[in-house]
Amino acid sequence: MRARWITTPITAAGLTTAAALMPPAASLGAGALGGIALWAAANSAPEKKIGRWRVALPLAGATALEAVTAFADPGLPTMLPAAAAWCGGTILLWPRRPKRSTTAPASTAPAETPVRVPQTFEAFLVSLWEEHIGVSIAPGTRLANIDHKGGTAFSAIIVGPAGQPVPKIDLRELAAALGVGQECLKLRPISGASPNLVRLICGPPAAQPTTLEEMWQLQAAGANGPAPNTIILDHKATDAGVRLMLERTDSEPISINTRRLATRLDVDDPTRIVVEADLTRAVVSLYDTHPLESVREATIEDLTVADDGTxxxxxxxxxxxxxxxxxxxxxxxxxxxxxxxxxxxxxxxxxxxxxxxxxxxxxxxxxxxxxxxxxxxxxxxxxxxxxxxxxxxxxxxxxxxxxxxxxxxxxxxxxxxxxxxxxxxxxxxxxxxxxxxxxxxxxxxxxxxxxxxxxxxxxxxxxxxxxxxxxxxxxxxxxxxxxxxxxxxxxxxxxxxxxxxxxxxxxxxxxxxxxxDPSLVSNIRRDLGGTTIDDVFYGREKARISSAGMGxxxxxxxxxxxxxxxxxxxxxxxxxxHGYTPVLGERPYPVTTVEALRTLLAPKGTAAARGDKAEEAKFAEDLHGEPLDQPETAGDDGRSIADAIVAVLAEEGEPMRRKDLIAAVASLLDCNHGSVDNGLKMLVDEGRLIKPGRGMYALPN
The missing domain is CATH 3.40.50.300 (P-loop containing nucleotide triphosphate hydrolases)
Incomplete structure (x- = not known):
């Protein structure tokens, strides 16, 4: 404001002096214009008065000086004091700029809702969750315990609705809302905590693997992967694919799920992945096409027994x-x-x-x-x-x-x-x-x-x-x-x-x-390279290659x-x-026919009902090499097989497996296993033995 009090009078004095030095006719014209300017300035809007006063005052001053010189002797000495006097009066008459109001002018525009701009990452995340995620993606939930790890990486706890578990959250929708890759997000239960709490982990964007080892770690070797906690020791390319030598990195046996591995590696047929493993290491062969689509025919040389019997x-x-x-x-x-x-x-x-x-x-x-x-x-x-x-x-x-x-x-x-x-x-x-x-x-x-x-x-x-x-x-x-x-x-x-x-x-x-580990072995498909799910859906036909003989x-x-x-x-x-048929030749026992088998297994009384015990015993001796009543014959120590069975069970004092009991009695009496087995059946039928379980025998008491 002070600068204007100095510069404005100087400007006015200059204009006044210039007007005074004009010819009389020009001065009169300027005066007329000055009067019009004074009238316009007086009737102007407040914000325009100052500019118009600056023009009107010098012009009006020129007219006044012209009137003064009509009575005085014209000349420079007279004009200068007059100009100075006019400038002084101009300062006193110079209009003041209206003071600015500290109150904002009333506005007729509708009021706008103020936009909240979070100042921190945590505040931004909470705001996003409250206004969007907690409404449409995970309704009724809120975010707590946010730990920002830099960039877009953070961990937090999702709190479900009161008294309810955290609802199922679609990671694809959540990733879109957070603006991160879906693979960056993980939902983990909190050990020992209520289902009302779930941990959310957002990691940094995953780097794309550039080596075979990195690809394996990303796709297969994770804790929940198809080949957990494994590393590639070595690998080599073959004409048919690639072979990997793997090793388990912890103290557990190596485990590889071929079906899950095929899914991770986008292999349509799990049998194209072949695993051979010992306790902690495995060789995994990945084939471009099935390696056994065709095999040659067998030859006489193949089927001739080698010195090692193979x-x-x-x-x-x-x-x-x-x-x-x-x-x-x-x-x-x-x-x-x-x-x-x-x-x-x-x-x-x-x-x-x-x-x-x-x-x-x-x-x-x-x-x-x-x-x-x-x-x-x-x-x-x-x-x-x-x-x-x-x-x-x-x-x-x-x-x-x-x-x-x-x-x-x-x-x-x-x-x-x-x-x-x-x-x-x-x-x-x-x-x-x-x-x-x-x-x-x-x-x-x-x-x-x-x-x-x-x-x-x-x-x-x-x-x-x-x-x-x-x-x-x-x-x-x-x-x-x-x-x-x-x-x-x-x-x-x-x-x-x-x-x-x-x-x-x-x-x-x-x-x-x-x-x-049976999971290392994939079941064989009926056809190799045959119809896929896409072919089934779209009705496409493909040539089928049988897998017969594969195993x-x-x-x-x-x-x-x-x-x-x-x-x-x-x-x-x-x-x-080819060659001849090897035969056993004559044997010291008759050939059993189906009819003879049926006679042997016929219900009791088939031969005995006719009172022909001798015939029944003779048939059994021919069939088994011993009479049917042999279970009651004595061993070398004078005891019958039935007595020996009872004695062995009494000495054992607890139920015995059929196999162990037969072996013990046969060893004791130097008799064959079939005779002891017949004795067991007879004792059970007579109620002298019981079967407390499958294949178990015991004394009734």
């Missing part, structure tokens, strides 16, 4: 040849097991093994429980061929006679194992039973019990006398027919192959005892993905026909 039966996923043992050159015969559903390739496997036995001079007995429809090509090319459940059980009765006869011969020769003989006293005998599970489903319990008794005896002691037993069935779930531990123990000495089965549960149960060779607690050599029925018969 034959080539198929190809592993990595191209190596799979060899399985037929005999143990140092331990005798071997027992083996193969399981697979209809169409899985069991029959082809059986044909190849039987052809190898013919080439090697091993006598083959074959039982087809399905009435001759499973292995029809072997009829006439093996020493013994039985069809139907009853026909197979009749053959098993003769197998028991063969077992006892061989045991007696080797005892006379003081030979502990057939493998120890320079010249074996008899050829190796291999018995294959296809669709073995059908025996367990037979309606006659006597059939089931008899088959179980014989097979357990053969599997337990057959190896040392040169008798091997091979079971082929829908699964290895044989607990109703055989002791599961016995199956697995003997399967480890021979071979066990699991082909495609009907369900994940059947696969898992069949693998128990053969591999440490796992089980050995050393490992499951190796493999495929049996391809063959056709014509080719199988050609392989079976």
């Amino acid at each position: 034959i080539a039966i198929g190809v592993a996923h990595d191209g190596t040849v799979i060899r399985i043992p037929l005999i143990d050159p140092t331990g005798g015969a071997l027992h083996s097991f193969a399981a697979g559903c209809t169409g899985s390739g069991k029959s082809v496997l059986a044909y190849l093994v039987i052809a190898a036995e013919r080439l090697s001079g091993i006598v083959s007995w074959v039982g087809d429980c399905q009435g001759g429809t499973s292995l029809p090509e072997v009829e006439g090319l093996v020493d013994r061929y039985a069809t139907g459940v009853e026909g197979v059980v009749a053959m098993l009765l003769d197998l028991r006679q063969e077992l006892r006869w061989r045991t007696a011969v080797m005892a006379q020769m003081k030979l502990g194992n057939i493998a120890d003989a320079a010249i074996p006293p008899f050829p190796y005998l291999s018995v294959s039973i296809d669709e073995f599970n059908m025996i367990g489903r037979h309606p006659d319990q006597k059939i089931r019990n008899l088959a179980r008794e014989i097979v357990e005896d053969v599997v337990s002691i057959g190896r040392k006398v040169g008798i091997g037993f091979r079971i082929l069935g829908q699964s290895l779930l044989l607990k109703d027919l055989l002791d599961s531990n016995l199956i697995r123990e003997q399967g480890r000495t021979g071979f066990a192959i699991l082909l495609r089965v009907m369900s994940e549960m059947t696969k898992r149960k069949s693998l128990e005892g053969f591999v440490e 796992y060779a089980l050995s050393d607690n490992r499951a190796v993905l493999m495929r049996v050599f391809h063959t056709t029925a014509k080719r199988a018969r050609a392989l079976l026909s």
